Amino acid sequence: MLDTASNRPELPPEIARRRTFAIISHPDAGKTTLTEKFLLYGGAIQMAGQVRAKGEARRTRSDFMKMEQDRGISVSASAMSFDFGKYRFNLVDTPGHSDFSEDTYRTLTAVDAAVMVIDGAKGVESQTQKLFEVCRLRDLPILTFCNKMDRESRDTFDIIDEIQENLAIDVTPASWPIGMGRDFLGCYDLLNDRLELMDRADRNVVAETVEINGLDDPKLAQHVPAHMLEKFLEEVEMARELLPTLDPQSVLEGHMTPIWFGSAINSFGVQELMQGIADYGPEPQPQQASPRAIAPEETKVAGFVFKVQANMDPKHRDRVAFMRLASGHFKRGMKLTHVRSKKPMAVSNPVLFLASDRELAEEAWAGDIIGIPNHGQLRIGDTLTEGEMIRATGIPSFAPELLQGVRAGDPMKAKHLEKALMQFAEEGAAKVFKPNIGSGFIVGVVGALQFEVLASRIEQEYGLPVRFEASQFTSARWIIGAKDEVEKLVNANKQHIAHDNDGDPVFLTRLQWDIDRVERDYPALKLSATKEMM
Ligand code: G4P
Numbered sequence: 053m054l055d056t057a058s059n060r061p062e063l064p065p066e067i068a069r070r071r072t073f074a075i076i077s078h079p080d081a082g083k084t085t086l087t088e089k090f091l092l093y094g095g096a097i098q099m100a101g102q103v104r105a106k107g108e109a110r111r112t113r114s115d116f117m118k119m120e121q122d123r124g125i126s127v128s129a130s131a132m133s134f135d136f137g138k139y140r141f142n143l144v145d146t147p148g149h150s151d152f153s154e155d156t157y158r159t160l161t162a163v164d165a166a167v168m169v170i171d172g173a174k175g176v177e178s179q180t181q182k183l184f185e186v187c188r189l190r191d192l193p194i195l196t197f198c199n200k201m202d203r204e205s206r207d208t209f210d211i212i213d214e215i216q217e218n219l220a221i222d223v224t225p226a227s228w229p230i231g232m233g234r235d236f237l238g239c240y241d242l243l244n245d246r247l248e249l250m251d252r253a254d255r256n257v258v259a260e261t262v263e264i265n266g267l268d269d270p271k272l273a274q275h276v277p278a279h280m281l282e283k284f285l286e287e288v289e290m291a292r293e294l295l296p297t298l299d300p301q302s303v304l305e306g307h308m309t310p311i312w313f314g315s316a317i318n319s320f321g322v323q324e325l326m327q328g329i330a331d332y333g334p335e336p337q338p339q340q341a342s343p344r345a346i347a348p349e350e351t352k353v354a355g356f357v358f359k360v361q362a363n364m365d366p367k368h369r370d371r372v373a374f375m376r377l378a379s380g381h382f383k384r385g386m387k388l389t390h391v392r393s394k395k396p397m398a399v400s401n402p403v404l405f406l407a408s409d410r411e412l413a414e415e416a417w418a419g420d421i422i423g424i425p426n427h428g429q430l431r432i433g434d435t436l437t438e439g440e441m442i443r444a445t446g447i448p449s450f451a452p453e454l455l456q457g458v459r460a461g462d463p464m465k466a467k468h469l470e471k472a473l474m475q476f477a478e479e480g481a482a483k484v485f486k487p488n489i490g491s492g493f494i495v496g497v498v499g500a501l502q503f504e505v506l507a508s509r510i511e512q513e514y515g516l517p518v519r520f521e522a523s524q525f526t527s528a529r530w531i532i533g534a535k536d537e538v539e540k541l542v543n544a545n546k547q548h549i550a551h552d553n554d555g556d557p558v559f560l561t562r563l564q565w566d567i568d569r570v571e572r573d574y575p576a577l578k579l580s581a582t583k584e585m586m
Pocket of ligand 1: 200
């Protein structure tokens, strides 16, 4: 139990053993490979390679998925559960491409920690930096894995310095690499005084471990050639002098990251990282909510939806809402209250994402992610409870940075288009605005690629070819304030007003000047770039 300084009560063992985290990385750093190895050691799959193979099979289903494959990006996020020793890991996948940062942001609201994967030859890349900043906003604990050590990589101190400098976080080595590239021998486990030797012959074989009695143990020389041993000992001495030692509390507070070195493809360093997640990663944390925070140890169930995925199975127009359980012990068939509508909802067929397949969840505990199939009642930001009117907060919707008009290829199909757009809006895949004047819709996204994905999905899933075209507007702001003030603004600026899919008023413009003007003329109102999903 490491959560000492926060004075939190001890959690029930079923909750305390859960570790819910995401992997953040720049594309190509090795997230997929690492995930595969996690699942392999988690006993969730029999053979490495299955995640990818399964991915391929799924992707052939539609052009949208094909596009994902062609571009080598992962558009949709999912959750996977597996056991590691006495721990239950919940790994929530984040889309890696920058165009999907909003989705990623919301995914990160559902985890307690992040594993940051960097490529040993490339160090901190642009996408790593962006995702890190998002984690920083929530002070998420971060564990770092420096991958591809079997290739020529950068000097170990350089890598550590770069993380410290660019990300402004203390870095403490949990392991230290011996040699690199072709000469990479393995790592010294600084936390447990063990030598881990990489087996190049078989990529799925777990490294040989040699217990070492401290750095002056003569056993080291039996396994490490003299010239490498000398350099290694020098480096470790320097590291111990210059770098901070592991402070578990500082890790939990997000101020320090331990770094492991390894090679995911060679299964090397992965188990040590997993042990690190178990030992230094946080237990399920309290969830901010209104009017009060939700603590994981509360006996009543509460959870919030952070992602909705529609049409996972194109044959059935189903949607799956991904809910993070914030408290309690959930059992299948439970009747929960859908706080937004105040209506009861029987959760009779929840899904637990056990690595290789979806499976019905009989039970789940605080920290777990379950999928709830539904017909559209559940939206991002929704809270389900056992009756209390409490609402999870901090799950934002960002103002889109790109706006385009959208038209159905066949004008007779306008109604169908509206339905498709509303669905994607509820899924969080885009913002959809209906301008007060004129017909048609304006679609807003955070990254340009999302337009292509949308067009492709609308055609695939609704058989509806669509055209996106330039819009006269470039910015959207939600209008926040008292009803009569909002009405005054709406009536005086009709050509700028639209409503989003929840019916909330939005101010559209192409000039910052307009936004400044409104803020000056209507001091009681706020034009907001984010909206809390509820
Ligand atoms: P991503 O999800 O972060 O985008 O990365 P992914 O795991 O797909 O890995 C990107 C590439 O890096 C893959 O090669 C993968 O095999 C390789 N890779 C992952 N871990 C290691 C490692 O420890 N050492 C080395 N040398 N390579 C590694 P690819 O050629 O793009 O794909 P594939 O044909 O190997 O599947």
